Amino acid sequence: MSGVRVLVGTRKGAFVLTADGRRDRWEVSGPHFAGWEIYHVKGSPIDPNRIWASQSSSWFGQVIQRSDDGGQSWSTVGNEFAYASVPGTHQWYDGTPHPWEFARVWHLEPSIHEPDVVYAGVEDAALFRSDDAGQSWKEVPGLREHGSGPHWQPGAGGMCLHTILQHPTDPARLFIAISSAGAFRTDDAGQSWKPINRGLVSEQIPDPTAEVGHCVHRIAMHPSRPDVLFMQKHWDVMRSDDAGETWREVSGDLPTDFGFPIDVHAHEPDTIYVVPIQSDSEHFPPDGQLRVYRSRTGGGAWEALTKGLPQRDCYVNVLRDAMAVDALDSCGIYFGTTGGQVYASRDAGDTWSAIVRDLPAVLSVEVQTLP
Amino acid sequence: MIRVALPAHLRTLAKVAGEVQLEVAGAATQRSVLDALEALHPTLKGAIRDHATQQRRPFIRFFACGRDLSHESPDAPLPDAVASGQERLVILGALAGG
Numbered sequence: 001m002s003g004v005r006v007l008v009g010t011r012k013g014a015f016v017l018t019a020d021g022r023r024d025r026w027e028v029s030g031p032h033f034a035g036w037e038i039y040h041v042k043g044s045p046i047d048p049n050r051i052w053a054s055q056s057s058s059w060f061g062q063v064i065q066r067s068d069d070g071g072q073s074w075s076t077v078g079n080e081f082a083y084a085s086v087p088g089t090h091q092w093y094d095g096t097p098h099p100w101e102f103a104r105v106w107h108l109e110p111s112i113h114e115p116d117v118v119y120a121g122v123e124d125a126a127l128f129r130s131d132d133a134g135q136s137w138k139e140v141p142g143l144r145e146h147g148s149g150p151h152w153q154p155g156a157g158g159m160c161l162h163t164i165l166q167h168p169t170d171p172a173r174l175f176i177a178i179s180s181a182g183a184f185r186t187d188d189a190g191q192s193w194k195p196i197n198r199g200l201v202s203e204q205i206p207d208p209t210a211e212v213g214h215c216v217h218r219i220a221m222h223p224s225r226p227d228v229l230f231m232q233k234h235w236d237v238m239r240s241d242d243a244g245e246t247w248r249e250v251s252g253d254l255p256t257d258f259g260f261p262i263d264v265h266a267h268e269p270d271t272i273y274v275v276p277i278q279s280d281s282e283h284f285p286p287d288g289q290l291r292v293y294r295s296r297t298g299g300g301a302w303e304a305l306t307k308g309l310p311q312r313d314c315y316v317n318v319l320r321d322a323m324a325v326d327a328l329d330s331c332g333i334y335f336g337t338t339g340g341q342v343y344a345s346r347d348a349g350d351t352w353s354a355i356v357r358d359l360p361a362v363l364s365v366e367v368q369t370l371p
Numbered sequence: 372m373i374r375v376a377l378p379a380h381l382r383t384l385a386k387v388a389g390e391v392q393l394e395v396a397g398a399a400t401q402r403s404v405l406d407a408l409e410a411l412h413p414t415l416k417g418a419i420r421d422h423a424t425q426q427r428r429p430f431i432r433f434f435a436c437g438r439d440l441s442h443e444s445p446d447a448p449l450p451d452a453v454a455s456g457q458e459r460l461v462i463l464g465a466l467a468g469g
Contacts, residue, residue: 035380036380057380058430058467059380059428059430059464059465060384060418060431061417061421063414076384076414079417080416082423
């Protein structure tokens, strides 16, 4: 029987949750790398035994770990992320120029095309790539030097490159997103980049429709339809049907369109999920009720999914990298909270249960569907 | 022989138990000791000093002989008691909450 492995990054270590295809009994291993912040853990789609973890601390800096046995054992790999050219400056919170400084790796994206290739999205925002299974890292040229860099500015969590999407058949096409700069696309494997933010409206910046400066929180894509992108922005849920060339708002009847994660059902490319959050300063669900919202129409019309989720006195947040889906039938949906719970649904969101509930604050959740 | 005490997280990272013992060619300084430490345990590169600038990470401290040596030049000689192995060079994470 197939199985599922849920990779959870938290403020104080990583946890690996495993179950068979029934997804009703979960084993928890961890904490791995106890005491360290684990911003992201993700498995290779080519080799599920190969898993990457971004381990960092304010004291000891950045470490990258790699497992080649499904998380049973780990080895450190290269951890030097040197910007390829003079980093220059971006805007600081007060609008003054601030030098680019490496802080941490937010997101690791193993290639869907080559097993030894992995991308890293870092703070301060840049994209790195390793071609040797993590032993060395090189900045992907062109993005930071696109020309708009001096106008990028950090979101509350730092100026992070947090989203990396790969085109399923064209290795030269990548999408990335930065808080707060916006979304960018390359069609030449990173040599050149184009901002793809037309249609975004952000009242928090001087020109609400500027080419860059938007606080994009997350972008999701279904591999069967790579020109359709879904975005959770600081405020607004957005959709593009032309690979990011233009966007339109699909917040529809959501109770609030602020939030962090967004994801797509594994088998239904028009079924998407968000977790509405009260506001940019009130990072908790409206009315103390933790509700996932599902749209079966690619946005616009949304339904609240509440069964099994706390419906009173709940004031946790769900961060941008903390939602994922499995590929079983029916599709499983998973998300982690800043309160340390990881909730799972075996029926595409109809019902939920906590598969672990007292972890440190959850930073990221990824899922591997095992053969 | 130089004796170095690492904080728990770096002992875990380097997969060592207890103190690390090093031989240093030439004068014992922060730089020469850290060079030898990183040569013996490459996984510690970047964890104590910045990769590019080789400067001490902000929340790392160096203590020895009851003194804070963190702000001394990396090329200043370490105390004789450290150079002779009588005292340990203590590398630790600063008190910074968490």
